[in-house]
Amino acid sequence: MPDMLSSGKTRAALATSARVSVELLLVFATVAVALWGLARMWSVVWPVIIALFLTTLTWPMTRALRRRGWPSALAALLVTLLFLLAILGIVALIAVPVASQSGELSDGVVEGIKKMREWAAGPPLNIGDDQITTALDTAAARVQGSVGSLVNTVATGVATTLSGLVTAILAVFLMFFFLKDGPRFLPWLARQLPGRLAKDVPVLAERAWDTLGAFMRSQALVGLLDAVFIGLGLWILDVPLVLPLTVLTFVSAFVPIVGAVFAGFVACLIALVSNGPTDALIVLAIILVVQQLEGNVFQPMIQSRGLGLHGAVILLAVTLGGSLAGIVGSLLAVPVTALIAVIWNYLREQLTDPPQEPEADKSQTGVAVPEM
Numbered sequence: 001m002p003d004m005l006s007s008g009k010t011r012a013a014l015a016t017s018a019r020v021s022v023e024l025l026l027v028f029a030t031v032a033v034a035l036w037g038l039a040r041m042w043s044v045v046w047p048v049i050i051a052l053f054l055t056t057l058t059w060p061m062t063r064a065l066r067r068r069g070w071p072s073a074l075a076a077l078l079v080t081l082l083f084l085l086a087i088l089g090i091v092a093l094i095a096v097p098v099a100s101q102s103g104e105l106s107d108g109v110v111e112g113i114k115k116m117r118e119w120a121a122g123p124p125l126n127i128g129d130d131q132i133t134t135a136l137d138t139a140a141a142r143v144q145g146s147v148g149s150l151v152n153t154v155a156t157g158v159a160t161t162l163s164g165l166v167t168a169i170l171a172v173f174l175m176f177f178f179l180k181d182g183p184r185f186l187p188w189l190a191r192q193l194p195g196r197l198a199k200d201v202p203v204l205a206e207r208a209w210d211t212l213g214a215f216m217r218s219q220a221l222v223g224l225l226d227a228v229f230i231g232l233g234l235w236i237l238d239v240p241l242v243l244p245l246t247v248l249t250f251v252s253a254f255v256p257i258v259g260a261v262f263a264g265f266v267a268c269l270i271a272l273v274s275n276g277p278t279d280a281l282i283v284l285a286i287i288l289v290v291q292q293l294e295g296n297v298f299q300p301m302i303q304s305r306g307l308g309l310h311g312a313v314i315l316l317a318v319t320l321g322g323s324l325a326g327i328v329g330s331l332l333a334v335p336v337t338a339l340i341a342v343i344w345n346y347l348r349e350q351l352t353d354p355p356q357e358p359e360a361d362k363s364q365t366g367v368a369v370p371e372m
Contacts, residue, residue: 054171061082065079075180076177083175211335211339211342226250240270245266264284314334321334
């Protein structure tokens with residue numbers, strides 16, 4: 001006769017499942033409300049996040065100056081000014097060579113367009129000049145018919161640029177204050193919190209800061225590897241503007257996905273107009289190989305060591321972040337995942353029972369000695 005299910009155990013299992021489901025729904029609702037509030041305050045939260053990223057990069061120099069006896073305000077001011085000078089130097093390394101070779105590049109663009117038209121006119125496409133002219137006229141008519149939408153697009157782009165400029169300025173000012181008053185934050189936070197929170201929250205904040213610093217250092221190392229390999233390939237092919245393209249590759253590595261696509265597009269375009277389609281295809285192949293090595297080898301391996309996360313977790317986090325929030329989601333996916341791991345590990349430490357000490361009155365054979 002087959003065994004019958006126990007009605008009591010079944011009801012108990014269903015009750016436990018229902019209780020756990022309700023608790024999980026409450027947790028998800030709390031997280032959803034927190035994310036909603038974060039989105040409503042994003043204009044303030046985003047500059048703070050950028051400032052924290054910048055502070056992790058510049059804090060080691062500030063800490064070294066403070067250990068040498070520099071006042072906190074003076075050390076923070078000097079590091080902030082050096083950071084701004086470094087940014088201006090990077091812009092100069094990119095802009096000055098491009099401006100000096102702008103005439104050559106423009107001539108190359110014209111020649112490249114001419115060659116593409118000649119190629120399109122031949123087999124297998126056999127596109128004549130009249131067809132190209134018709135296509136251009138059609139495109140011009142569509143542009144004229146959508147002037148209003150273009151104006152709105154330009155206005156949106158200008159507003160986005162101004163918003164980005166304001167965010168950058170605010171982030172730099174916040175970086176200065178974080179460098180100046182950062183060490184005072186944890187003691188101040190401990191004084192503001194009651195009970196056990198005065199101990200737990202500062203410990204979590206310190207671990208989160210270390211994790212964020214590890215992320216930025218690993219991202220800088222990945223960007224450096226990308227810049228070295230791609231720059232070496234451009235130098236071997238004798239592509240002009242090697243130094244600006246190398247710097248652009250390093251800087252764009254801090255913006256996942258879109259940064260690499262933009263830097264690769266610029267490198268391929270310059271190779272096309274200066275060296276021809278063959279070298280442009282070789283540059284494209286080099287960039288694709290380096291990007292595959294970065295995404296599947298360099299980044300997971302380096303960040304998994306620095307952040308304590310498995311490489312597969314990092315890949316899944318970047319994919320999920322990009323699908324949920326685009327560029328910003330891809331940028332914040334890895335540090336957010338690392339911070340969640342920090343919180344989870346701390347909770348496990350607090351919720352784990354301490355190891356039981358062996359009884360002092362047991363003999364070496366493990367048999368308890370009776371009391372006399």
